[in-house]
Amino acid sequence: MSYPVFFRKNLLGIKPYVPGKPIEDLERELGIKNASKIASNENPLGPSPKVIQALEKALPKIHRYPDGGAYSLSHALARHLGMEANQLLLGHGSNELIVRLGQMVLNPGDEVISAEPGFFVYSSTALLCEAVPRPQPLRDFKHDLKLFERAINHKTKLVFIANPNNPTGTMIPLSDIEDFLKSCPAHVLVVLDEAYYEYVDDSSYFESLKLLPQYPNLVILRTFSKAFGLAGLRVGYGVAHPELVEVFQKIREPFNVNGLAMVAAEAALSDLAHVKKVTELNKLMRKRLYDGLVTLGLKPAQTQANFVYFETPEADSLYQQLLKRGIIVRPMGPKALRVTTGTEEETANFLKVFEEILMPSRVGNK
Numbered sequence: 001m002s003y004p005v006f007f008r009k010n011l012l013g014i015k016p017y018v019p020g021k022p023i024e025d026l027e028r029e030l031g032i033k034n035a036s037k038i039a040s041n042e043n044p045l046g047p048s049p050k051v052i053q054a055l056e057k058a059l060p061k062i063h064r065y066p067d068g069g070a071y072s073l074s075h076a077l078a079r080h081l082g083m084e085a086n087q088l089l090l091g092h093g094s095n096e097l098i099v100r101l102g103q104m105v106l107n108p109g110d111e112v113i114s115a116e117p118g119f120f121v122y123s124s125t126a127l128l129c130e131a132v133p134r135p136q137p138l139r140d141f142k143h144d145l146k147l148f149e150r151a152i153n154h155k156t157k158l159v160f161i162a163n164p165n166n167p168t169g170t171m172i173p174l175s176d177i178e179d180f181l182k183s184c185p186a187h188v189l190v191v192l193d194e195a196y197y198e199y200v201d202d203s204s205y206f207e208s209l210k211l212l213p214q215y216p217n218l219v220i221l222r223t224f225s226k227a228f229g230l231a232g233l234r235v236g237y238g239v240a241h242p243e244l245v246e247v248f249q250k251i252r253e254p255f256n257v258n259g260l261a262m263v264a265a266e267a268a269l270s271d272l273a274h275v276k277k278v279t280e281l282n283k284l285m286r287k288r289l290y291d292g293l294v295t296l297g298l299k300p301a302q303t304q305a306n307f308v309y310f311e312t313p314e315a316d317s318l319y320q321q322l323l324k325r326g327i328i329v330r331p332m333g334p335k336a337l338r339v340t341t342g343t344e345e346e347t348a349n350f351l352k353v354f355e356e357i358l359m360p361s362r363v364g365n366k
């Protein structure tokens with residue numbers, strides 16, 4: 001069937017998002033029960049037990065619409081961040097906020113700058129809004145904000161900076177972000193996407209929220225999907241100037257964050273000890289994964305997130321061979337793989353299986 005005439009032309013250029021392969025699919029295909037998914041940057045320990053308790057208590061109330069103003073969660077979050085509730089945007093995942101920010105500022109023909117490789121939703125949002133994505137290559141797997149600066153022109157309306165970056169996991173210091181903001185014209189909205197914030201342990205990274213009073217064109221995004229372990233419930237947030245928040249309130253859906261997600265997020269904020277446990281495990285597994293890959297002769301990017309990225313010309317074949325052994329990682333185009341940190345067991349198993357796959361193929365290539 002040819003493309004029906006009633007669809008907007010800009011949708012032609014958008015490819016659907018390809019998520020990591022569902023674990024259930026692989027288990028069905030292989031007839032196994034213990035497949036391991038280290039593909040979607042999820043938290044292997046899951047949410048805090050306090051989240052489960054709060055959800056059980058909230059379940060009987062799901063016939064009611066949630067609080068559309070998200071009073072309780074936004075005040076808990078404001079306290080957690082040391083910000084005001086009127087500076088917060090809440091979304092069903094930070095993904096929603098990315099799209100809404102695009103819809104808030106982009107007119108057809110405007111330009112959107114982001115890094116390549118980078119998070120897919122930045123460019124799909126640009127296309128959705130009939131804007132033009134202007135991807136900028138990474139340097140040493142990291143954002144090169146000098147390139148971003150040079151790419152800005154009168155048509156530029158939106159800049160996305162993922163810090164740490166997905167898929168490379170690399171981080172740039174806050175001073176680089178500050179220098180960029182100084183050089184950035186006020187008509188450009190800068191979205192600093194800190195989805196992996198809690199996993200970072202480099203001291204030059206923190207305190208981006210302090211930039212907000214000086215830069216009303218800055219929005220900082222974070223999420224409950226990663227270190228807080230709520231990916232399946234979909235809740236993320238942004239921190240921005242109250243006037244931007246007011247405009248967002250006009251265009252979001254009336255009940256954009258569901259009731260259970262709000263209850264879970266608030267409970268998750270009450271158990272930061274659990275987040276610490278998650279990030280400490282991640283730190284250990286990230287190092288184990290990184291060092292293990294180096295030992296196998298690969299050159300992973302320096303990561304500050306909960307995943308490790310490396311380039312290899314055999315990415316597709318390695319991905320397929322890992323699948324056959326019950327392990328799902330994430331191919332990033334034909335020449336790179338991204339592996340999420342798992343539990344100790346998952347990480348050890350991945351390294352063992354990967355070595356077994358890699359070594360014979362190397363011997364064969366000699």
Ligand SMILES: Cc1ncc(COP(=O)(O)O)c(C=O)c1O
Pocket residue numbers: 041092093094095096119162165166193195222223224225231234235236
């Ligand atoms: C850089 C980045 N931003 C945003 C998101 C979206 O996260 P969520 O919608 O689950 O909050 C992701 C998810 O993987 C991501 O990697």
